[in-house]
Amino acid sequence: MSGREELIVAGVMSGTSADGVDVALVRLTGRSLRTRFELILHRSFPYPAEVREAVLRTMNARSIAVSELARLNFLLAEIYADCMRRTARQAKVSCDLVGCHGQTIYHQGEASSYLGRKIACTWQTAMARCWRTGWESPWLAISVRLTWRQEARVRRCSLP
Numbered sequence: 001m002s003g004r005e006e007l008i009v010a011g012v013m014s015g016t017s018a019d020g021v022d023v024a025l026v027r028l029t030g031r032s033l034r035t036r037f038e039l040i041l042h043r044s045f046p047y048p049a050e051v052r053e054a055v056l057r058t059m060n061a062r063s064i065a066v067s068e069l070a071r072l073n074f075l076l077a078e079i080y081a082d083c084m085r086r087t088a089r090q091a092k093v094s095c096d097l098v099g100c101h102g103q104t105i106y107h108q109g110e111a112s113s114y115l116g117r118k119i120a121c122t123w124q125t126a127m128a129r130c131w132r133t134g135w136e137s138p139w140l141a142i143s144v145r146l147t148w149r150q151e152a153r154v155r156r157c158s159l160p
Contacts, residue, residue: 005029008040008093010084012100014076018055020046021080023087025095041091045083051075058105069105076103 007028014021025040047055054072058064080100088095104123111118 005031007096010088010095010098012080012084012098014047014080014103016059016104018047018052018059018103020044020052021083023083025087025091025093040093041087043083043087043090045079045086047079051079055103055105072105 009026009028011024011026012021013024022042022044024042027038027040029036029038046052055076058069058072084095084098106121106123111120113119
């Protein structure tokens with residue numbers, strides 16, 4: 001855990017109901033299999049009505065412009081970052097790591113034929129803009145550390 005015995009992690013989640021954002025701040029202490037988790041603070045933030053409408057409209061669209069998806073992607077990233085900052089400020093902590101899977105806007109669990117292949121897919125928005133680590137997923141860095149006792153390099157992301 002970055003050579004330290006403590007790490008403050010924020011988990012940011014929005015669900016398919018598109019009603020808002022949940023943020024959980026967790027303190028991880030210890031190393032390897034002795035790592036302990038402590039919930040510091042949990043907060044829920046409802047989406048503004050126009051944001052929820054845009055997410056639901058996107059989820060239910062038969063087709064949509066890429067420009068609309070791009071705008072929604074960046075808007076949601078800013079909302080997630082704001083919710084995380086507000087939660088951290090209330091708890092009087094600074095986050096070492098933020099994990100967020102983004103807003104699910106499309107989910108097709110059953111594989112169907114597409115251009116000659118069987119494809120099942122899910123699309124989440126607002127992942128790349130806010131959360132930058134040396135790994136594809138911030139949670140991968142933690143699991144690598146806990147499972148293989150290897151130090152996962154994690155860069156701190158300062159959000160404006």
